[in-house]
Amino acid sequence: MKKITITTLNEMKARGEKIVVLTSYDASFTRLSEEAGVDVLLVGDSLGMVIQGQESTLPVSVSDMVYHTANVARVSERALIVADMPFMSHGTPQQALDTAGRLMKAGGAHMVKIEGGAPQVETVRHLTERAVPVCAHLGLTPQSIHQLGGYRVQGREPEAASRLIEDAMALQQAGAQMLVLECVPAVLAEEVTRNLDIPVIGIGAGPDTDGQVLVLYDMLGISVNRIPSFAHDFLADTGSVPAALAAYVQAVRERRFPAKEHSFS
Ligand code: KIV
Numbered sequence: 001m002k003k004i005t006i007t008t009l010n011e012m013k014a015r016g017e018k019i020v021v022l023t024s025y026d027a028s029f030t031r032l033s034e035e036a037g038v039d040v041l042l043v044g045d046s047l048g049m050v051i052q053g054q055e056s057t058l059p060v061s062v063s064d065m066v067y068h069t070a071n072v073a074r075v076s077e078r079a080l081i082v083a084d085m086p087f088m089s090h091g092t093p094q095q096a097l098d099t100a101g102r103l104m105k106a107g108g109a110h111m112v113k114i115e116g117g118a119p120q121v122e123t124v125r126h127l128t129e130r131a132v133p134v135c136a137h138l139g140l141t142p143q144s145i146h147q148l149g150g151y152r153v154q155g156r157e158p159e160a161a162s163r164l165i166e167d168a169m170a171l172q173q174a175g176a177q178m179l180v181l182e183c184v185p186a187v188l189a190e191e192v193t194r195n196l197d198i199p200v201i202g203i204g205a206g207p208d209t210d211g212q213v214l215v216l217y218d219m220l221g222i223s224v225n226r227i228p229s230f231a232h233d234f235l236a237d238t239g240s241v242p243a244a245l246a247a248y249v250q251a252v253r254e255r256r257f258p259a260k261e262h263s264f265s
Contacts, residue, residue: 006133008039013210018253021039021211021213022042023215024038034078039080040081043068045057049225057086057087062089066107082112082178085113090120092123096127097126101132104132112127113180114134114135114137115137115142116136116144117167120136120171121174125174125175135176138167138181138184139181139184156185169195172196172198177198178201181209182203182204186205186207187265189208201213203230218231219235219244221233234248
């Protein structure tokens, strides 16, 4: 199996080939997801909600992230592994570097993901200048849920949309090599994707990003939480976990997912 690297993802963007991303938190689902052809495994701090039963992602610790990332990395043979930097683990550039070091050295992550815009630019530069690959995350950033006042679409107002575009450019400039865009209008996601050189991965961001990500338990319809409207239950369609994973990969590659009903205007 040929390993997926950031170079592979850049080439896929250049060819207009969709990148398939899925969250993973353990060895067994990692094996199945890779067999289905998933390109990037995101060890998301969504594990706080779907694995730990927390109300939000805020209680997740760096140790939790290292533990789950290591479970994924131990059996992974092909995918690029991205690990979330949890809430309050990247308040300063030096703290972020310490956290990223743990996620990469003890966890085996290939890249770390940081939520937030302009205030994270300095941190992203600090990490990327020290050989830590970074995925930025804009739009709905769940670690800011108490500031945002709920899980709702971001960037609808012209001012917020312009700020998001500026933040995306600044994060790319600071060295970010990938961007996750969560819960933003499809037209805004299309504009960001067209203007950035780095791969843009959408979730609730319409059909025109370079790739798609879903929370594994949402796409299997087994989450303890309400399944978001931008997700789809592939297990209900297919009847088995391997078939559901294969159907997700195929639907993203063939641009059938996300459809209009999974997008926001
Ligand atoms: O934590 C997570 O799973 C994420 C995805 C929803 C993008 O950040």
